[in-house]
Structures are given as structure tokens and as C-alpha cells.
Amino acid sequence: MTPLQRIREDPDEVRATLAARGFDAPLEKILELDRKARELRRQLEDLNAERNRASRGGPPSDEVKARMRELGERIKAISGDLNALETERDEKLLWIPNVIDPRVPQGKDENDNTVVRKDAPKKLAVEPRPHWEIGESLGILDIPRGTKLSGSRFYVLRGAGAALQRALIAWMIDLKIEAGFTEIYPPSVTRRETLLGSAHLPHFDENLYRDEDDDIWLVPTAEPQLVGLHRDETFEPGALPKRYVAFTPCFRREHMSAGRDVRGIKRVHWFDKVEMVVYCAPEESPKWLERMTDLAVDVLEKLELPARVTERCAGDLGFTALRGFDVDAWGPAANEWLEVSSASDCGPLQAERSNIRFRREAGGKAEHVHILNASGVALPRLMIAIMENYQHKDGSLEIPKALRSYLRGRDKIAPGEFTL
RNA sequence: GGAGGGGUGGCAGAGCGGUCGAAUGCGGCGGUCUUGAAAACCGCUGAGGCUUUCGGGUCUCCCUGGGUUCGAAUCCCAGCCCCUCCGCCA
Numbered sequence: 001m002t003p004l005q006r007i008r009e010d011p012d013e014v015r016a017t018l019a020a021r022g023f024d025a026p027l028e029k030i031l032e033l034d035r036k037a038r039e040l041r042r043q044l045e046d047l048n049a050e051r052n053r054a055s056r057g058g059p060p061s062d063e064v065k066a067r068m069r070e071l072g073e074r075i076k077a078i079s080g081d082l083n084a085l086e087t088e089r090d091e092k093l094l095w096i097p098n099v100i101d102p103r104v105p106q107g108k109d110e111n112d113n114t115v116v117r118k119d120a121p122k123k124l125a126v127e128p129r130p131h132w133e134i135g136e137s138l139g140i141l142d143i144p145r146g147t148k149l150s151g152s153r154f155y156v157l158r159g160a161g162a163a164l165q166r167a168l169i170a171w172m173i174d175l176k177i178e179a180g181f182t183e184i185y186p187p188s189v190t191r192r193e194t195l196l197g198s199a200h201l202p203h204f205d206e207n208l209y210r211d212e213d214d215d216i217w218l219v220p221t222a223e224p225q226l227v228g229l230h231r232d233e234t235f236e237p238g239a240l241p242k243r244y245v246a247f248t249p250c251f252r253r254e255h256m257s258a259g260r261d262v263r264g265i266k267r268v269h270w271f272d273k274v275e276m277v278v279y280c281a282p283e284e285s286p287k288w289l290e291r292m293t294d295l296a297v298d299v300l301e302k303l304e305l306p307a308r309v310t311e312r313c314a315g316d317l318g319f320t321a322l323r324g325f326d327v328d329a330w331g332p333a334a335n336e337w338l339e340v341s342s343a344s345d346c347g348p349l350q351a352e353r354s355n356i357r358f359r360r361e362a363g364g365k366a367e368h369v370h371i372l373n374a375s376g377v378a379l380p381r382l383m384i385a386i387m388e389n390y391q392h393k394d395g396s397l398e399i400p401k402a403l404r405s406y407l408r409g410r411d412k413i414a415p416g417e418f419t420l
Numbered sequence: 421g422g423a424g425g426g427g428u429g430g431c432a433g434a435g436c437g438g439u440c441g442a443a444u445g446c447g448g449c450g451g452u453c454u455u456g457a458a459a460a461c462c463g464c465u466g467a468g469g470c471u472u473u474c475g476g477g478u479c480u481c482c483c484u485g486g487g488u489u490c491g492a493a494u495c496c497c498a499g500c501c502c503c504u505c506c507g508c509c510a
Contacts, residue, residue: 051491054490054491060438060490060491
């Protein structure tokens with residue numbers, strides 16, 4: 001059911017969805033444009049039929065030519081108007097968010113999310129220091145030089161800090177591969193069409209970096225690439241589910257949040273993330289949403305970090321998801337739950353925009369797949385959680401056991417090993 | 421960056437500006453034959469929209485967007501993508 005169909009058949013559902021999500025979209029305008037467009041299209045088709053009849057079977061008489069020339073003018077005029085109407089309608093349709101799954105809790109913002117799981121904070125033997133202090137004193141996180149190089153909200157990792165992040169990436173990808181995902185290494189820049197397909201455009205526009213000259217965009221997550229991978233494709237029976245995992249840098253302008261979370265690396269313009277995307281049959285997507293959430297939690301469990309899982313309420317769902325869960329790790333010094341993953345069931349929305357379908361049986365009718373995505377997980381906040389939860393009295397940072405084999409056996413980063 | 425060539429149905433590949441939604445081959449589906457299968461032969465086989473007294477009717481789509489024309493898959497312009505050669509380069 002595309003947004004246009006939804007609006008035609010049940011505008012009240014769309015109104016309710018917009019209200020529940022706290023989104024605004026020009027619904028009435030779309031309805032009006034669509035009414036006019038359909039009327040014009042009917043006129044145009046009648047005229048086209050007339051012209052087709054006349055031009056079948058060879059050169060017409062001069063008399064007919066003259067009449068057809070006039071007809072041609074009318075066709076051109078009407079199709080010009082129709083084109084303008086439909087273009088405007090379709091642009092506005094891009095602002096219609098996904099439907100909301102009936103299971104999604106009511107609510108206005110993240111405070112109304114439902115807590116599904118909440119671990120107790122880890123007992124620390126020290127008064128927790130914030131990650132930027134730990135990182136600086138161990139010489140593994142250099143924020144001033146990141147700012148010098150690239151501006152505010154950029155940072156540099158150094159020595160074992162850089163290696164730790166690299167180990168996390170490799171380890172997390174391996175976990176997904178073990179879970180049956182296929183690793184993808186996509187470009188970190190993408191085209192406008194790809195972002196339209198994943199529904200990051202138009203509504204995420206202000207958060208995206210771009211090169212205007214070439215109309216090429218830096219990805220805000222691997223999601224558009226993993227969704228775009230199969231744009232304009234139809235899966236044959238047996239091909240689903242498709243499970244992908246990719247590591248990419250993520251670029252976000254974060255203009256809206258200037259002034260929030262300024263210290264440290266919780267909110268930055270450039271970060272790394274391991275991302276999962278699953279394509280499946282419609283009836284399978286609830287199951288995959290759970291599994292993908294579990295895979296994000298699995299990372300925290302294996303790192304022995306306190307985890308919280310919340311189901312996003314209607315007002316916190318965002319544009320694309322019809323249902324979703326967030327996964328947080330506890331930051332003892334930050335004294336808050338740090339969102340490291342967001343799992344979303346996007347239903348058929350991205351598949352509709354990207355024209356991705358599947359057949360249940362050979363020769364059957366093609367249906368849109370459901371597409372889900374989840375971080376697995378984002379690195380800066382994971383690094384924060386590790387630094388804050390694994391700090392020791394002597395100023396050292398313990399390396400979580402799960403990672404040691406990925407760091408050539410290193411079990412801690414000691415003071416004095418690295419200096420800024 | 422320079423010079424050429426090209427983008428047609430699931431694939432391959434034709435297509436003097438009119439009767440082309442598009443030859444032909446392969447693939448797929450159905451049938452004949454066969455114990456069964458293969459081979460051979462026969463038939464069918466793109467998608468989407470609007471409409472329907474459900475027989476059908478009609479429009480759109482030959483990369484995308486403009487243009488020329490009574491009429492465009494066919495001609496012109498722009499863009500995107502692919503290929504070949506040259507240059508540059510991690």
C-alpha cells in the first residue's frame with residue numbers, strides 16, 4: 001500500500017498517523033492535487049486515444065493534419081499541466097511517514113518509550129570519571145586536535161584507543177557473520193536516488209553533507225547503501241531473507257542539535273558504525289525486528305556492559321519506522337543511558353521507494369519486501385561505555401575479555417603508554 | 421580530463437519517422453509423443469494506470485528529461501550509466 005493509495009482510500013488513517021508521530025505533511029493539498037490530476041489524466045487519455053486513431057495507418061490528409069495539429073496543441077497543454085500537478089503531488093507524498101504498527105505504545109517523545117529491559121549499573125570501585133578525561137589522561141582520545149583538524153565535534157583516536165575501536169569493528173562484524181549476515185563494504189558517498197530510496201531524503205536533508213557540484217552525498221549511516229543495494233530488483237522464490245552487515249563512517253551535520261552534548265564524543269559529525277539491514281517477506285519482519293534488536297544487545301552482553309532496551313513510542317518512531325526498539329549502554333560518569341543502536345522495521349516503505357520486490361513462487365506476482373535496519377552498534381558511544389565502565393583506580397583502562405584476542409592479547413591500557 | 425561507441429521485453433539481439441509494445445533466438449509455462457525423462461513438434465509468455473454490462477475498452481512505458489513532427493523506439497538537445505583508446509593517479 002503506497003502512500004498515495006493510503007491517502008486515497010483512508011485519509012483518516014494518514015491524519016491519525018501524522019498526529020501520533022507529531023509530523024506535519026500537506027495531506028489536504030495532496031488530495032486536492034490528486035483529484036485535479038486524475039481529472040486531467042482522463043481528458044488527456046481521451047485526446048491521446050483520438051490522436052492514436054487518426055495516426056494509425058499512414059499519412060493523413062492535409063485536412064486531418066490541420067485538425068491533428070490543433071489536437072496536438074491541446075495535448076501538449078494538458079500534459080504540461082498534468083505533469084506539474086503530479087510532480088507537485090509526488091514531491092509532497094515523500095513527506096508522508098510510514099504507518100504505525102498497532103502494537104506501538106502511545107506517546108509523545110522518548111520519555112514515553114516502554115522499557116523492555118534494564119540492567120543494573122555495574123558496581124565501580126572508583127568515582128567514575130567521564131570518558132573525555134579518561135581518554136585524555138591515557139593519551140588515547142584527542143579532542144582538541146580533532147577540532148584543530150576538522151572543527152568542533154571531531155576527534156582523534158590515538159594508540160591503543162584507535163586499535164580498540166578497530167578491534168570493536170572487526171569483532172562486531174564477525175558476530176554478525178556468525179549470525180548469518182553477509183558482510184558488505186559499500187561506498188561512503190552516495191547518490192541522491194539512493195537516499196530517496198531509503199527515505200533519508202527529503203526529510204533528513206538538513207543533516208546530510210553533500211557535494212553540490214556533483215550531487216554526491218556523504219552517507220549518514222550504511223543503511224541507504226544496504227537498502228540501495230537491491231534497488232530495482234525482484235527476488236526470486238527462496239532468495240529471502242537477505243541479511244547484510246556493513247561498516248561505514250557516518251556523517252551528520254547535526255545542525256539541529258548545536259549546543260547539546262558538546263563535551264566528549266557522544267554527539268559528533270563523523271563516527272563509525274556497524275549496521276545491519278534485512279530484507280524479508282512481510283510476515284517475517286516482526287520476528288526480524290526482535291532478532292536484530294537482540295543482536296545489538298548481544299554486543300553489550302558480550303562486553304559485559306549494562307544494557308537497556310526500550311520500545312519507541314509513536315512520537316519517537318521517526319519517519320520511516322512502523323515499529324522500533326532502541327538499545328542503550330550505561331554510562332556511569334555520563335550518568336545516563338547512551339543510545340548505541342536503533343532497530344527499525346520499515347515495512348514496505350523503503351522497498352516501495354526503492355522498487356524492491358519478491359515473488360513467493362515462480363511466475364507469481366511480485367510484492368514489495370519488508371526492510372529492517374539496526375545498528376550493531378555505533379562506535380563512539382560504545383567507546384564511551386567501555387571507557388567509563390572499565391576504568392580502574394590506578395587510572396588504567398581494562399580491555400573487555402571478548403576483545404582481547406582482537407587486540408593481540410592486550411588486557412589493559414595503562415597510564416603513560418600513550419601521551420597526547 | 422581528451423577521443424570514440426553504446427543503453428530495446430527475464431536474457432541475447434533486430435528494428436527505412438507511420439500498420440511497432442516491438443522481429444528472431446534462448447529461457448519460462450501448457451500440450452502432443454514417451455513407462456518416465458530428454459529430444460522433436462504445437463500453442464502461450466513484459467509491466468503499470470484508468471474503466472468495464474467482466475466479453476472487453478483505453479492510456480502510458482523501448483535509460484531519464486526536454487524538443488522537432490499530423491505522427492518518435494527511430495531525428496535533435498541535455499543528463500545519467502556502461503564499454504574502448506589516450507592522459508593523470510592511491
